[in-house]
Amino acid sequence: SFVSLRQRILSAVQKNATRGDPRSVIRAIDQFCSQKEWAMNVGNEKGCILDSVVSEVNPATVLELGTYCGYSTVRIASLLPPYAKFITLEFNPDFAAVARQVIAWAGLEDKVKIKPCLVEGASSDWIPKIKEQFGIKTFDLVFLDHWKEHYLSDTKLMEECGLLRKGSVLLADNVICPGAPDYVEYVRSSPRYKSHYFRSHLEYTKAEENLWYLGIIE
Numbered sequence: 001s002f003v004s005l006r007q008r009i010l011s012a013v014q015k016n017a018t019r020g021d022p023r024s025v026i027r028a029i030d031q032f033c034s035q036k037e038w039a040m041n042v043g044n045e046k047g048c049i050l051d052s053v054v055s056e057v058n059p060a061t062v063l064e065l066g067t068y069c070g071y072s073t074v075r076i077a078s079l080l081p082p083y084a085k086f087i088t089l090e091f092n093p094d095f096a097a098v099a100r101q102v103i104a105w106a107g108l109e110d111k112v113k114i115k116p117c118l119v120e121g122a123s124s125d126w127i128p129k130i131k132e133q134f135g136i137k138t139f140d141l142v143f144l145d146h147w148k149e150h151y152l153s154d155t156k157l158m159e160e161c162g163l164l165r166k167g168s169v170l171l172a173d174n175v176i177c178p179g180a181p182d183y184v185e186y187v188r189s190s191p192r193y194k195s196h197y198f199r200s201h202l203e204y205t206k207a208e209e210n211l212w213y214l215g216i217i218e
């Protein structure tokens with residue numbers, strides 16, 4: 001029977017990574033996706049930039065939008081202090097199911113909460129719920145890696161619901177490819193944000209890509 005790409009990624013982790021060793025899980029996925037089949041993980045080059053931002057911010061609260069197979073979830077969770085609260089949102093139930101198993105293989109299931117799958121486009125109702133459901137006031141770090149056309153609307157929504165504060169950091173993947181032009185345009189022209197980008201490449205390719213760093217200053 002047909003085995004989906006996400007299942008093949010999970011099998012590569014279970015075959016080649018050591019249980020409880022997050023770095024071996026990351027290595028297994030990167031080896032599979034660079035040698036066998038491309039997949040939309042943030043990848044190792046951008047992943048190292050993500051690691052440096054997580055280490056610098058040292059966040060007590062983190063939100064990730066777009067879990068996919070849990071690759072960036074494992075990278076982030078492995079760098080968090082024990083008291084940190086980390087929520088990752090995945091609307092696609094099939095991706096969420098694989099991500100749970102990848103995160104568990106890395107031994108990080110106690111550090112991450114994968115938000116239950118909601119109906120696509122229901123982002124407007126999950127933001128206020130996050131406050132009450134997880135007892136989180138504001139996020140110190142948000143990693144945007146979900147639908148590119150939702151970066152702007154979800155950032156505005158988080159603002160409106162008071163989930164962001166002065167000093168919050170947002171890091172966005174794929175501002176070039178597939179691209180989030182309205183988001184980049186908005187944050188660059190707003191006095192509320194200090195933004196800059198880290199030059200990198202699209203995962204597992206030589207194509208130019210940037211990670212867009214956004215610091216909230218007001």
Ligand SMILES: O=C(NCCCCCn1ccnc1)c1cc(-c2ccc(F)cc2)cc(O)c1O
Pocket residue numbers: 040041042065066067068089090091092145146147148173174177178202203
């Ligand atoms: O679409 C992407 N991610 C969102 C997936 C759907 C998320 C669903 N969801 C989860 C939570 N809320 C909504 C993505 C795409 C590419 C890419 C680049 C080049 C190419 F030729 C094809 C694809 C590279 C990435 O790094 C990406 O992240």
Ligand SMILES: [Mg+2]
Pocket residue numbers: 040041042145173174
């Ligand atoms: Mg991405």
